[in-house]
Amino acid sequence: MGDVVRKLHVVPNDGGGAGRVRRANLAQILKAAEQVFAETGFTGATMAEIADKADLPKANLHYYFGTKEELYRAVLDNILVIWQNTVSSILPEADPAQAIADYVRSKMEVARTRPYASKVFANEIIRGAGLIEGFLSNDLKNQVEEKSAILERWMAEGRMARLDPKNLFFMIWAMTQHYADFDAQIRLVLGKRQLSRKDFSHFTEEVVRAVLRIAGLEPPED
16 A cells, blocks of 8 residues: 555655645645544545645645545555654664653654544544555564564663563553544543643653653653
8 A cells, every 4th residue: 555655645856846836735635634534534524625624626636636545545654654753763772761762752742743643543443444454464563573672682681671562562552642542531631622732741751751660761861
């Protein structure tokens, strides 16, 4: 899925005016589609509603994406690329506490800045993950295996507590994505109309400390 979708919406940076307009239109469409798919689900969303949200003629959507499913796949593809990039801090030569803290902060920043993207992903999982099954069972699985091997090496070297590394990833996903997927619950419990950047900063540091405690690590020095 990924390679096909990227061909649909990634445009070479040729510096030309037409290329800039195309990239701007695609970004506008994908941003609007994220929100509509998050709020109404794939079945409830319409190309007309997405065009209206993007403030573009419906014909523009069909120029870039022939069908609603193509657009939905493109939205999912963008989300998956973003989430794959958040784990880049976990490298063999890194300090475990700093690497894990940076990973959690990256995940929380995505939850803050791309909440609709997270909701689209969550809805797709709930629907059975039919369109991303290949990604989950191949790309994501391989990435988790690779990063888990790094954590296992750190454990063997006595640099962090012994635990199931894959389960640690599952816990981090649950803790960080919660702030996007269930933001309404958080806001209502806290009596807030909207979560501020300050709220997210507080939540982020709390989650970082909790994850590091689970891993038997002290917070890295600033």
